[in-house]
Amino acid sequence: MYRTHTCGELRIENVGDEIVLSGWVQKIRNLGGMTFIDLRDRYGITQLAFDENANPEMTAKAREVGREFVIQVKGKVIERSNKNPNLSTGDIEIACHEINILSKSEIPPFTIEEDTDGGDELRMKYRYLDLRRPQLQRQMALRHKVAQQVRAYLNNQNFFEVETPVLIKSTPEGARDFVVPSRMNPGQFYALPQSPQVFKQLLMVSGYDRYYQIVKCFRDEDLRADRQPEFTQIDCEMAFVEQDDVLSTFEDMTKAIFKNVLNVDMDTPFKRIPFSEAMAKYGNDKPDLRFGMEIHKMNDLVKGHDFVVFDSAEYIGGICAEGLSEYSRKELDKLTKWVQRPQIGAKGLVYVKYNEDGTFKSSVDKFYDADQLKKWADGFNAKPGDLILILAGDEKITLHGLSELRLEMGSRLGLRDKKTFVPLWVVDFPLVEWDEESQRFYAMHHPFTAPKPEDINMLDSDPGKIRANAYDLVINGVEIGGGSVRIFDQDVQAKMFKILGFTKEEAENQFGFLMNAFKYGAPPHAGIAFGFDRLVSIIAGLDSIRDVIAFPKNNSGRDVMIDSPSPVSEDQLDELMLQLKEEEKE
Ligand code: ASP
Numbered sequence: 001m002y003r004t005h006t007c008g009e010l011r012i013e014n015v016g017d018e019i020v021l022s023g024w025v026q027k028i029r030n031l032g033g034m035t036f037i038d039l040r041d042r043y044g045i046t047q048l049a050f051d052e053n054a055n056p057e058m059t060a061k062a063r064e065v066g067r068e069f070v071i072q073v074k075g076k077v078i079e080r081s082n083k084n085p086n087l088s089t090g091d092i093e094i095a096c097h098e099i100n101i102l103s104k105s106e107i108p109p110f111t112i113e114e115d116t117d118g119g120d121e122l123r124m125k126y127r128y129l130d131l132r133r134p135q136l137q138r139q140m141a142l143r144h145k146v147a148q149q150v151r152a153y154l155n156n157q158n159f160f161e162v163e164t165p166v167l168i169k170s171t172p173e174g175a176r177d178f179v180v181p182s183r184m185n186p187g188q189f190y191a192l193p194q195s196p197q198v199f200k201q202l203l204m205v206s207g208y209d210r211y212y213q214i215v216k217c218f219r220d221e222d223l224r225a226d227r228q229p230e231f232t233q234i235d236c237e238m239a240f241v242e243q244d245d246v247l248s249t250f251e252d253m254t255k256a257i258f259k260n261v262l263n264v265d266m267d268t269p270f271k272r273i274p275f276s277e278a279m280a281k282y283g284n285d286k287p288d289l290r291f292g293m294e295i296h297k298m299n300d301l302v303k304g305h306d307f308v309v310f311d312s313a314e315y316i317g318g319i320c321a322e323g324l325s326e327y328s329r330k331e332l333d334k335l336t337k338w339v340q341r342p343q344i345g346a347k348g349l350v351y352v353k354y355n356e357d358g359t360f361k362s363s364v365d366k367f368y369d370a371d372q373l374k375k376w377a378d379g380f381n382a383k384p385g386d387l388i389l390i391l392a393g394d395e396k397i398t399l400h401g402l403s404e405l406r407l408e409m410g411s412r413l414g415l416r417d418k419k420t421f422v423p424l425w426v427v428d429f430p431l432v433e434w435d436e437e438s439q440r441f442y443a444m445h446h447p448f449t450a451p452k453p454e455d456i457n458m459l460d461s462d463p464g465k466i467r468a469n470a471y472d473l474v475i476n477g478v479e480i481g482g483g484s485v486r487i488f489d490q491d492v493q494a495k496m497f498k499i500l501g502f503t504k505e506e507a508e509n510q511f512g513f514l515m516n517a518f519k520y521g522a523p524p525h526a527g528i529a530f531g532f533d534r535l536v537s538i539i540a541g542l543d544s545i546r547d548v549i550a551f552p553k554n555n556s557g558r559d560v561m562i563d564s565p566s567p568v569s570e571d572q573l574d575e576l577m578l579q580l581k582e583e584e585k586e
Pocket of ligand 1: 173194195196197236482483484527528529
């Protein structure tokens with residue numbers, strides 16, 4: 001028997017017990033005749049004591065072990081004279097009478113502790129060691145727990161877990177596909193699913209009216225902290241439902257997860273904000289509602305005072321940062337530089353200080369008198385002591401700038417506490433989006449998303465104005481999930497493909513199987529997918545989804561531990577009937 005207990009289990013009640021423990025050596029200390037080892041496993045740390053006087057041979061052996069050796073010890077639980085209140089096993093130690101080295105370890109490349117000295121790349125290369133650290137273990141445990149909560153909730157609601165294939169044909173989520181060559185069908189390729197979208201819709205046609213799957217999806221996109229080439233979705237679909245049914249099912253799921261994992265209460269129904277309102281008030285479609293500081297459009301208030309910056313701007317808007325009227329010239333200059341960075345692209349920043357004494361000081365005093373500035377301030381419901389920050393220019397760029405500025409000021413004012421969670425649904429997204437470069441419409445969600453019934457008459461005349469029955473779940477400014485009511489009427493689907501610029505043949509070629517299936521009795525259906533990694537990372541209070549994925553890829557999509565991607569042999573290429581293009585030589 002390798003162990004009778006784990007390293008996190010023994011307590012004062014066990015004093016006198018003969019036990020066996022196995023684990024990794026965290027630390028060794030030699031103090032005179034005594035040697036102490038901290039033994040670690042997933043469950044905790046237990047102190048082992050070796051007494052040279054009682055057993056010189058065994059103690060000599062204990063002194064040979066190094067960090068991260070795997071050992072087994074036998075001994076008796078005794079009360080510690082020097083108790084450690086920070087350790088769950090801190091009241092006891094093991095008086096050992098036998099030690100066996102099960103496996104040696106080289107000196108690990110970084111310390112395996114809560115706060116390690118290892119840099120990012122090194123930890124990724126030795127991810128299996130990084131995963132030994134308590135922090136990573138907590139994150140993996142949390143991920144496990146969230147997955148269990150999801151399953152428990154959905155099983156209880158009669159959802160059916162069905163696996164869908166990984167070697168498929170291109171799916172319509174709008175990113176680049178990863179492709180896999182087929183040896184048995186030379187010259188042909190599978191695509192890895194960007195999501196199980198079409199399969200879950202087919203399952204609805206099959207009559208499996210509540211489906212879910214915790215599933216890997218693959219998208220060949222440029223990577224960021226919250227993106228990985230392969231990531232996990234909680235993918236769901238329901239038949240005989242309307243938008244409200246989906247929203248209430250999944251806000252209840254979200255509520256249950258937060259309650260059972262974090263003991264955080266969320267009030268349902270969640271707030272619902274139309275896309276257009278989210279854009280106008282927060283400058284983006286995933287607003288962080290932990291704080292207000294709404295954006296106000298100021299065009300009507302500010303135009304016509306000979307200030308050419310405002311007079312010539314398509315859009316002028318601002319935010320009010322509470323209590324920051326004392327910002328110094330230097331701080332405002334810095335903030336101006338901040339909004340002028342290419343990521344934000346504002347030309348400049350106009351400020352109005354509503355001083356404590358009720359007077360105003362602004363960077364546009366020359367053009368606007370105190371009465372006018374007071375009107376601006378009233379528009380924001382500003383009080384003495386507040387600071388109004390204004391951007392002007394192209395509408396899209398300026399709203400984006402204000403959105404970023406709002407988040408930045410929210411952070412500076414400490415309004416974005418990671419332990420506060422504010423969920424909302426953003427609804428009524430546009431059905432399609434016009435792309436100037438390719439001069440065509442793209443589906444904002446995907447081509448199977450249903451228009452709002454009241455907008456359907458614009459399908460032929462003004463598709464850009466149509467709103468979709470599509471929804472996103474947003475928590476703290478992060479898009480956690482998104483979905484839509486689906487088109488189940490063949491005519492509407494054909495029109496949608498046409499708007500998206502598919503010829504009949506192209507649509508047939510790519511989605512013929514789905515169109516065909518719809519000929520055999522398709523129920524009304526709708527669904528949603530949650531970004532599982534993002535959900536877990538937000539619950540964990542982390543910014544990067546990498547920290548909640550056991551074996552993530554780095555920013556260039558590489559797994560530096562297994563060294564992938566990597567070249568394949570000539571034989572493999574031959575078998576696949578593939579030939580690599582010669583690199584262009586200079
Ligand atoms: N398949 C969609 C996505 O991955 C979600 C959905 O519409 O259910 O975003």
